[in-house]
Amino acid sequence: MTAKLIDGKALAAKIRADMKVKVAQLEAEHGYRPGLAVVLVGENPASQVYVRNKIKACEEAGIRSIEKRLPESTSEEDLLNLVRSLNEDPSVDGILVQLPLPKHISDLKVIDTISPDKDVDGFHVNSAGRLLVGRPGFRPCTPAGIAEMLDSIGFDCSGKRAVVVGRSNIVGKPMALMLLERNATVTIAHSRTKDLPAVCREADLLVVAVGRAKLVTADYVKEGAVVIDVGMDRDENGKLCGDVNTESVLEKASYVTPVPGGVGPMTIAMLLTNTVSAALGKFGKSLN
């Protein structure tokens, strides 16, 4: 079998265009435009790129972005106070604090200070709990984007074997819960899993989010499986690549997501979706 690539860039562009329409409708009906606060602490080069792309995506969709750039030396208390002031600001619908934060700041404290109503990253313990018990709430953007990609190829999770490699709070764990919600039989594999290739070969759907360049080769893949690559790594030549050796896997999988141009752009599209959803909520409306 020769796999097809799932074009995340094109799907993200479509979702962003849909959000632009929703924003225009909201403005026409209520004279209100959604606002996203984007908080970046320090000068991590990758974070600067992601934040720039998020702000650009907001602009194109008609979402106001409220940029807050703080120096690396910012104290935890100052950052918490900024988040508290954004919580109180009625023109801010969503608050995004770009991760990773500097070492002297606790990610958890900052995330848990964000008002759950404005938690468009879906990282707050309230959002995580809602996902766990199947209640509506903000879903983390990367797994939500992957769910959209699966819908786009007509992949029905029900009864399928899904293996999620990686157990982070922002990708692996929420992804596993979202697949369970869609009635897949889900395994979470991680660095202590014995015989990882054999576990992965059980999967009809393989989601890899471990941060190890080109770890997954054809030997990990069942014939016809769908392979989702969440990695954002560098190969031996410093070139951007994922956790999946795409070339190797292409011969076995039915679908593979590329890096770049796969899951990454979907993460940003879903951030816009969550922000529009937060703003609609203010007017007693929802996206669907």
Ligand SMILES: Nc1nc2c(c(=O)[nH]1)N[C@@H](CN(C=O)c1ccc(C(=O)N[C@@H](CCC(=O)O)C(=O)O)cc1)CN2
């Ligand atoms: N507050 C958050 N922090 C982080 C998140 C997040 O969702 N919220 N996720 C990642 C980084 N991230 C978004 O913030 C992100 C990473 C990558 C991409 C992306 O589009 N990648 C491109 C390639 C970009 C490049 O050339 O370097 C692609 O895959 O095509 C978007 C968003 C950690 N932090």
Ligand SMILES: [Mg+2]
């Ligand atoms: Mg930290």
